[in-house]
Amino acid sequence: MSKDIRVRKGLDLKLKGEADKQLVQAPQSAIYAVKPTDFHAVVPKLLYKEGATVKAGEPLFYSKYDEKVKFAAPVSGTLVEIVRGAKRKILEVHIKPDGTNEAVNHGKLDPATAGADQIRETLLESGCWPFIIQRPYSIVANSEDTPKSIFVSAYTTAPLAGDAEFIISDRMEAFQAGITALSKLTSGAVHLGVKKDSALTSVKDAVIHKVKGPHPAGNVGVQIHKIDPINMGERVWTVGAEDVVTIGNLFLTGTYQPERTVALAGTDVAEADRKYYRFIAGANVNTIVKNVNTQKTRIISGDVLTGDKLSNDQYLNFYHNTLTLIPEGNEYALLGWLPFTRNSVPSNAGTSLAKLFGGKKKVDTNLNGEERALVVTGEMEEVMPMNIYPLQLIKACMSGDIEKMENLGIYEVAPEDFALIDFTNTSKLEAQETIRLGLDLMITEVG
Known part of the structure; x- marks a missing residue:
């Protein structure tokens, strides 16, 4: 039922x-990669060196803080490169497939x-x-x-x-x-x-x-x-x-x-x-x-x-x-900051005709404004279906106030739940990034 x-x-x-x-x-990729950066808060410990031969499903590395959690090769082949970043942080493990997928x-x-x-x-x-x-x-x-x-x-x-x-x-x-x-x-x-x-x-x-x-x-x-x-x-x-x-x-x-x-x-x-x-x-x-x-x-x-x-x-x-x-x-409309001038852009603002008229819109990466010290009361709550106070939670994350974060519902949220706030809020603040930093603080301090 x-x-x-x-x-x-x-x-x-x-x-x-x-x-x-x-x-x-899709055709086979020339190289396949397993990226530790895709797994938030995981510190990888490698099991193989470059040149090793692996089978599909064979572990490449495990989590430093939970050794039972293993990350496996998606294909069989040769481990051709370990890409490292600053302080030798492992960014990617590259595998060249052998075509057999054993x-x-x-x-x-x-x-x-x-x-x-x-x-x-x-x-x-x-x-x-x-x-x-x-x-x-x-x-x-x-x-x-x-x-x-x-x-x-x-x-x-x-x-x-x-x-x-x-x-x-x-x-x-x-x-x-x-x-x-x-x-x-x-x-x-x-x-x-x-x-x-x-x-x-x-x-x-x-x-x-x-x-x-x-x-x-x-x-x-x-x-x-x-x-x-x-x-x-x-x-x-x-x-x-x-x-x-x-x-x-x-x-x-x-x-x-x-x-x-x-x-x-x-x-x-x-x-x-x-x-x-x-x-x-x-x-x-x-x-x-x-x-x-x-x-x-x-x-x-x-x-x-x-x-x-x-x-x-x-x-x-x-x-x-x-x-x-x-x-x-990277293309800007003349006087695009004025109301009713960018009606082909998706918007939740009442000053845009795009909200009044239907049809699918074309979107680009333009933020249509820079980050600013401006908060419109009730704006975030319009697109937040969860029973929390998003603005107050974001502020608590910014200030690192763990007690307030707990009281405001930090345990229930993930960055993706604040994606629409990123899109609609007038201040252009990075809500998803702020929530992620707040969650990381909770992992460190509370566990």
Whole structure:
């Protein structure tokens, strides 16, 4: 039986450049990368040196603070380079595929009959554990924790983001196996958020929630807040829809197969190329996007509100299902600061005709103003569907006041929940960055 959730506050950004629901098998990448920087708060400890030969699913490094959590090679081949940054920080581990994709076999396992300890150990040894993200803090889950519930969102509301339900629609057996496996790891329930007319309502071993409302209704943080809020000392886990498929495949086949289906979207993508591309996780951007002039075009791993800026030769984020290309905001409109002069730009402001008239808009990276000491009362609350005070929480994070952060709901939020505030707030402050710094302080001081 499903339970409905209605989200009233928020904002749907209707943008041009959406990917058509056509699935294409992408060519193999020349190099694959596993990036420790994708896993926030993880300090990697390498297991191999350059020149080593590895199989798919073989651990490349583990977490310094939780040695059971291992990060595996997505393909078989040769470890050709370890990219380091300042103070020899490990940024990327590069693997050149050998074409065979020989994988470590962990043995098939029926999650319906397997015990929780057996499932946990298989996930840790295979490299699938990093798919499990814990709230609070939005970091890779601790291997010793038992969450009070697990959340999976198959409802996508972020602008131009890949449709989660379409991405998993041809692999429902693996998705069901993954849900069943996850249900053994919690003392509570697995909660699956879906759209109103979803085909996923028949999924077993999960409580189905039909979610309706504008973005960020599809964010797991909003769904957690509505269904099973987090209190101090509690843990809730979240897993992406396609990551559930990868977990399910592990039990069905015995091997680690980190496929990533990416929606190539944005107005700077040729219309014929706006499709869904499936390849092995860790592929280079130039596998599906070539010869982009980054002076004119922004390449974003993820959606336009929360994604990471990339160059032509970088690699997709471990968790992202969207690659967005939009114009750089380096062209300025004459007197663009005046009301009613930029009506083709998406806006939540009452002085813009774009809010009054429908239709999809073209977006670029222009901030349309600089950061300023200006706060409009009630502006942030308009797009924040959670029962918290966003402005006060941001201020508490800026000042490092741990007690106020706790009282104002820091345990319930992640940076992505503040993405619309970044977009709509008049002061142009970086709300997501501020919340991330606040969460990092809580990890250090509270744990």
